[in-house]
Amino acid sequence: MKRLLRIDTSTREENSHSRDLANSFEEKYKVKYVQAEVKYRNLGTSNIPHVSQAFIDAMFTPNESRTKEMHETLTLSNELITEFKNADTILLSVPMFNFSIPSVLKAYIDHITRVGETFSMDETGFQGLVTGKKLVIVAAYGAEFSEMKAMDFVEPYLKSIFGFLGFTNISYFAVEGTSMLSEEVLEERKLLIKEGFASNI
Numbered sequence: 001m002k003r004l005l006r007i008d009t010s011t012r013e014e015n016s017h018s019r020d021l022a023n024s025f026e027e028k029y030k031v032k033y034v035q036a037e038v039k040y041r042n043l044g045t046s047n048i049p050h051v052s053q054a055f056i057d058a059m060f061t062p063n064e065s066r067t068k069e070m071h072e073t074l075t076l077s078n079e080l081i082t083e084f085k086n087a088d089t090i091l092l093s094v095p096m097f098n099f100s101i102p103s104v105l106k107a108y109i110d111h112i113t114r115v116g117e118t119f120s121m122d123e124t125g126f127q128g129l130v131t132g133k134k135l136v137i138v139a140a141y142g143a144e145f146s147e148m149k150a151m152d153f154v155e156p157y158l159k160s161i162f163g164f165l166g167f168t169n170i171s172y173f174a175v176e177g178t179s180m181l182s183e184e185v186l187e188e189r190k191l192l193i194k195e196g197f198a199s200n201i
Helices: 017-032 053-059 068-073 075-086 103-112 154-164 183-195
Strands: 003-008 037-042 089-095 119-122 125-128 134-140 169-175
Touching: 003 017, 003 075, 017 037, 017 089, 017 134, 017 169, 017 183, 037 075, 053 068, 068 075, 075 103, 089 154, 125 154, 134 154, 154 169, 169 183
Parallel strands: 003 037, 003 089, 089 134, 134 169
Antiparallel strands: 119 125
16 A cells, blocks of 8 residues: 655645645545555644754663653654655645745654664764655745745755655655746646646656
8 A cells, every 4th residue: 555644834724835736746646546545744733843952862862771751752753753654655845934944844854864763874974764765845935046046945955855864766846936926827837737746656
């Protein structure tokens, strides 16, 4: 059975362009894989905490040496990592916030990026442990970035961090100009993106 993990990060429950793109991909995915299991993680309305001193202490303490409190501190992180690793495909929808990703997504990434869980390190360097999976990122940018590419910190960061974790199959789709263009033009652009999903499922 195929497993899709969908992660939305927009705080907008309605009129979200990134969620709209994710909806389209999910629909096409479920048509192709009728028996697929879809897990939904809505970061936009959740309270994923940023890492704390207690989290860092627990993370770098060997499992057998962790106290009860340390294990409790890592409960959410363990849950997020388990569902992340169980998925065959991760669908991530992301709005650009001030040229970067929403802070809640950064907090999520900090929770799942853990040595011994999603990557390893030794004297030879780092090794991603999350392999054989597909990542599809659908993003929405308020401006058009053809002449502002150097200020786009969304695509390079996400490709870099998930590549670090072991992903080699990453597809990236972005609709630009959501705050500047007419609804008609935006819908045309999104339609072109949606039509491209079929070959990436």
